[in-house]
Amino acid sequence: MNEALLQKALARADAAVAKGPHATPAEGRHRTRHVVMGDPQADFDRVLTLLALHGLLGSDGGLRPDVCLVSVGDHFDWGPASERDRVARSGLRLVAWLASHPADQAVLLLGNHDLGRVGELADFTDATFRAAQVEADQLYAGDDTDAAAERDFIARWPALPTVELAARDFSTWREEQRAWVEHLLRARRFRVAHAAGDSLLVLHAGVTREDLDVVGLEPGRWAEAGAVAEALNGVMDRAVAAWTGGPLVLPGLHHPGNAASGEGMGIFYQRPSLQTEDTERVRGTPRRRFDPRRLPLGLTQVVGHTRDKRVRELVSPGPVRDGVLRHLVTDGTRVDYAHGPPPETGAGEAVMVFTDGAMREGRAEDFELFDLDARRAVPLDGR
Template sequence: MDEALLRKALARADAAVAKGPHALAADGQRRTLHVAMGDPQADFDRVLSILSLHGLLDEEGGLRPHVCLVSVGDHFDWGPAADRERVARSALRLVAWLASHPADQAVMLLGNHDLGRVGELADFTDATFRAARVEADRVYAGDDTDAAAERAFLQRWPGLPSAELAARDFSTWTEEQRAWVEHLLRARRFRVAHAAGDSLLVLHAGVTREDLGVVGLEPERWADARAVTEALNGVMDRAVAAWKGGPLVLPGLHHPGNAKDGEGVGIFYQRPSLAAEDGERVRGTPRRRFDPRRLPLGLTQVVGHTRDKRVRELVSPGPTRDGVLRHLVTDGSRVDYAHGPPPVTGPGEAVMVFTDGAMREGRAEDFELLDLEARRAVPLAP
């Protein structure tokens, strides 16, 4: 990436951070290229490099006027413990940079890590979270975590479902991030879903027929991406309007975790699974796994959240590859999963396009963005 362009983009982000939480309304300019970007859990420099390699940045370090970028959620939390402070600043830069664009140019979708800022961590301060994280670092040791130490940790921090969450999953949280997320929720810049076409829905982790039943959408409208978007965003907007503090809950769609109930559940956490031993996929909503044969037919969903390795583990064994677009197609009986953009399908099939390519892994040139109109990878700039 050109160093001068990088400096301008970073300066734009820093100016947005310094301004404080804010959001720009749509400016009505025509966007001719609509691009979905999978989970940007990577250094801001890396995100900018990927956008620049695909020719999406203008000479001032913002998005080109004709570009609409849909960020598919999870803007926080990555990397080792030693990098927490740097990562926290980098993630805030990214969110502020996106918010510095008009709402119809940078579409910001929520992921489970974004909601964690106002969910599991809603009642923390910087000081109390640092204290919890220091303790969590002592307790959490992957599969070797001591059960008694974990129980003692949860007694002291009942708002958390596990030591792992503080030590790893949401470990770069800050009060400043929470202020930004709350503002963007109330300003309706952070959304649950975005309709990119009549039957093309973009959201973080996907919805099933059961999820659409929860929001009261009639089955004959399940393939209507705009109706689905309106229903899902409506649940969030009503919840945010009624929210007076504490963890934000989206009834039937998103329940943050805590010590009493365990890990968070709902449409921002759930992943497809055909594993026979995975009882989570057959429980009622909200949940953390779903049977992909329960996807609404006739609807294509563009999602992040799930890397190739995890889909291979839960749905379709095979060789894995980071960076590439992937797709799953089902007719309610068979399930086909493969690398590459989705094939042409009919009204009797449901499609998921996976865009989480592990952005911080591999070469920036190999990370694919999705052209939502063409339904293929955006080519690299000449």
């Protein structure tokens, strides 16, 4: 990436951070290129490099005027414990940089890591979170974490469902990030879903027929992306309007975790699974697993959240590749999963396009962005 362009983009981000939480309103300009970016859990420099490689950055360090970029969420939390401060700053720069663009040029969708700022960690301060994290770091050992010690930990910190959440999952949380997320929620800049076409929906992890039934959308409209987005965003907007403190809950859609109820549940956490051991987990809502055969027929959902490795483990064994777009197609009975953009499908099929390609791993040139207009990967030269 051109160093001068990188410095302009970084300066724009730093100016946005310094200004404090804010959001630029839509300007009503026609955009001719509509692109989805999978989970941007990577250094801000890396995100900018990817956008530049695909011809999406303008000479001023922002997005080109003809571009509408949709970020599928999870703008925070990655990397080792030794880099937490740098990573925390990087995630904040990214969110501020995106929010500095007009709302019709940069669409910010919520992921579970974004909601964690106002969910599980809503009542923490920087000082109390650091105290909890010091303890968590001493205890956390992956699958070998001592169960008795973990029970004692969450008894002391009842807002947390696990040691892992403080030590790894939401490990770069900061109060300043929470302030930004809250502002962008109240400004209706952070959204649950974005309708990119008549039957083309973008959101973090996907919804099933059960999820749409929960929000009261009649079955005859489940293939209408606009109606689905309106219903999902409506639940969030009403919840935010009524929210006066504590963890933000989106009734039926998102329940943050805690010591009493366990891990967070809902549409920002859930992943597809056909595993026998998940048979009970996919029933009802909210949940952390869903049966892909229950996706709404006629609707194409573009999602992040789930990498190829996890889909291979939960749905369809096969070779794993990072960076590439992937798709799942079902008619309610069969489930087909493969690398590459989605094929042509009919009204009797549901489609899911996966865009989380592990952004911080591998070569930047190998990471694919999704062109919502052409329904394929964006060429590296942007043409």
